[in-house]
Amino acid sequence: MSAHDVDDIDWGAMVAQLELKAEVHEPYLRAAADWMRALLPADGRADGVGRVLDVGSGPGVITCLLARHFPSARVVAVDQSEPLLAHTRSRAEEQGIGGRVGVLRADLPEDLGALGTADVVWTSQTVHHVGDQQAALDGLAGVLRPGGLLAVAEGGLPPRYLPRDIGIGRPGLQARLNAAWEERFSQMRAGLPGSVDQVEDWPAMLARAGLVPTGSRTFLIEHTTPLDPRVREFLRVHLEHVLDTLGDVLDAEDRATVARLVDPDAPDGVLWRPDAFYLSASTVHTARVCP
Template sequence: MTHGTHGTHDHGTDDFDWAAMADLLENEAETHASYVRDALARLDGPAPRRVLDVGSGPGVAACLLAERFPQAEVVAVDGEPELLARAEARARRLGVRLRTRTAGFPEDLGGLGEADLVWAANVVHHLGDQQGGLKRLAGLVAPGGVLAVTEGGLPVRFLPRDAGTGRPGLQERLDAARAERFERMRAELPGTVAAVEDWPAMLRAAGLTDAHSASFLVDHPAPLAEGPRASVRRMLERYRTVLDGLLDQDDLAALDRLLDPDSPEGVDRRPDLFLLTARTVHFARRPRD
C-alpha cells in the first residue's frame, strides 16, 4: 500500500493499482502543492537535518521538502518502486537532492532510522489500526523533532451549485456517496479498530507533545489552468468508476455529460470551472530525552 499527497479519501486498499495511478497521483499532488508549502512555513525551530516523507508516492511533496530544506537529507519512502523512480526523475528535473527508499507502511518502517521531520500525507486512514500507525510514525521522530500528518480537511468544490447539467447540488451528493464508500473501506480493512479521529489527541496518545492542527486553503479560481483542470477531470473519472451503484442514474448521467470532451458543459471546456478545497495537517513533537 502507498499513498501520496493528494486529497481524495475514497480509495480502498485492494481495488487499486497505485503504480498505474502515477499520473493521477502526480497531477493531483501538484494541484494541491500550495498546502504543503504553507504547512512547511508553519514549522519553527532549527532546520531539520533529516526528513522522511512516508508514503511519498511520485514525490511531489518530497521534492517540496527538499526545496524547503536544501541542506537536509530528504528521503522519499514508498512501497511502490515505480513511484519512487518517478520521484527520482522529478528531483533530477527540479535540481533538488532526494534519496528514495522502498518500504511498506507500516510494516517496513523499522529500518528507516530517525528523522527530525517525518511527513505522512493521507496514509494513516488506510490502516485498520490508525492509532497503531501513528505510534509507528512517532517512533521515527528524533528527540525534539516533528511529525506532520495530513488527514482530513474539506471536500473539493469545482462547480456552481447549479451547474446547468443535472439536478443542483451534485457535489453534495458526491460527498455523501464518497463518505459511504470510505466507511465501507474502513470497515473492510484488516484489524480495523474504531477510534475517535481527534488527531491531536491520537498524536498525544502516541507519545508526542505540542499536538495541534492547522488547515490550509487550496484555491484555483476560474478559469482553471491546464493542470488543475486535468485534476478535476481525473477526479470525476475516478468518481464515475467507484461511485457507480452509490449514485442514482440522473447523477451518473450528469457525470457523463461533465466528462464529455465535446460538450460545452463538460469540465474540459467550461469557463466557470474552479478548484477550491482545504487540507488539514496535524503537527506534534517528540520530547527531548
C-alpha cells in the same frame, strides 16, 4: 502508500494523475512546509534537520518540496510502489536535488522498523489507510529523534468545484457526490485488515503516541475562474475516478451527468465550463518529541 488492496492498483498508470493532484495542491503544501520549519528550534531555522521522511510519498512532488525547504537534510520518499518511487528519483534528478533525495520501498504498518530515525516525518492521507491508526502514529512517533517533528495531513474539507445547479441533471450533484464518498470511505476503513474504530481526534492521538502537540492548521486550496487548463484536467480526471469508484451507488441521472462532465468534447463539461472552480481545505496536525 496503503496496505489496502495495493495489489489491485496499477500505480504506474496512476503516476500522472497523482502528480497532477499534488501539483494542484502545491500552494498549500508550500505553506504547510513553511509552518513546519517555524515549529522547529533555533528560531525556526531548519539547519539542524539532517533526515526527513515523506511517508506515503506518491510521485515525489512533496518529497522534492521538502528537500527545498530543508536544504541541509537528506529526504527519503517512503512508499510501497516501485513505479512511484522511480518517478520520485526522476523528478528529484530533474530538479537538481537527486543527491539529497532517497527512496525506500516500505509498507505500513509492517515495515515501520525499516524507516530508521528522522528529525522530521511528514505523512499525508496515508494513516487512514492503516487499520489501527493509533498504532501507525505510535510507530511514526517512534522514529523521531529528540526534538523531532511529526506532521500528519488528515481531514479538512472535501473539494467543491461546481455550483449547486449546473444546468444538467438534478441540482445538488456536488453534495450527493460528497455524501457518497463519505460512505465509501467508511466502507474502506471497515474493510482494512485489523481495522479499529477510532475517534479521529488527531491531536489527542498524537499525544497518546507520546508526543507534545504543537498545533493544527487548516490550509485553503483555491483556484478561481477562469481555471488554469491543468486544474481543469485535474477535475476531469478526478470525475473519471468518481465515475469508476461511485458509479454503482449513483442513480442513472447522476451517472449520466458525471459522464457528460468528463466528456472532453461536451461544451458543458469541466474542460470548458466557465463556472468550474476548485476550493478545498486540508488540515495538518503536528507534534514533537521532547528534546
